[in-house]
Amino acid sequence: MPLCRSHPEAALKRAYSGWMLGTDRLVLRQWTDADREPFALMGADPEVMRFFPSRLTEEQSDAFVDRASLHIAKHGWGLWVVEREGEFLGFCGLSVPKFEADFLPGVEIGWRFAQHAWGKGSATEAARAALAYAFDVLALPEVLSFTTVCNTRSRAVMERLGMRHVQNFDHPNIEPRHPQRPHVLYSVSRPSG
């Protein structure tokens, strides 16, 4: 399968044809059954899931993998597995939020990594490749991202990507008065030229 090792546009375009993106250190790819176990461990880790309403049961974790994998199979893009030297680190990629909000419809960029992968720049590096795909291949005019207000690590990724804070909103799928209901919305526009 094609794999590029840096960001130049031509190399990225070659990589896109195999539903796989590459960066200097990482591969973003379709899910396999071997990813189910490390993903379930991640979803059961309270620190990884600190800013989500709850941790994932094994069934929820498998259902997430099924959905993410089906989306990539159908569209060629989505929430890709991120691996480094064959090791599962987490996921990063693009998705279409299903809830109703005044800033939707749109395409969101998101990420979730196992703790051992934090603090190495992996999320930002993977997200840059996903953003390049969104702008160069899908030709999207804009990409959104959102998280709960207190998720400073995730907000820092958004800011490193050059995304700007647009507004705060209450996530409609999180119950009123839940501490994680207040969210921040970030956005980045397709570079001109």
Ligand SMILES: CC(C)(COP(=O)(O)OP(=O)(O)OC[C@H]1O[C@@H](n2cnc3c(N)ncnc32)[C@H](O)[C@@H]1OP(=O)(O)O)[C@@H](O)C(=O)NCCC(=O)NCCS
């Ligand atoms: C959000 C999340 C992906 C951010 O991970 P992260 O490791 O902080 O972000 P990055 O991978 O971009 O790494 C940046 C850090 O790596 C450091 N770093 C180390 N080596 C680096 C390198 N070679 N290149 C770039 N940065 C490097 C940076 O200095 C930065 O450190 P800092 O946090 O002390 O400032 C991670 O915390 C996570 O998965 N959280 C749980 C899930 C979650 O909340 N997801 C978001 C829901 S919306």
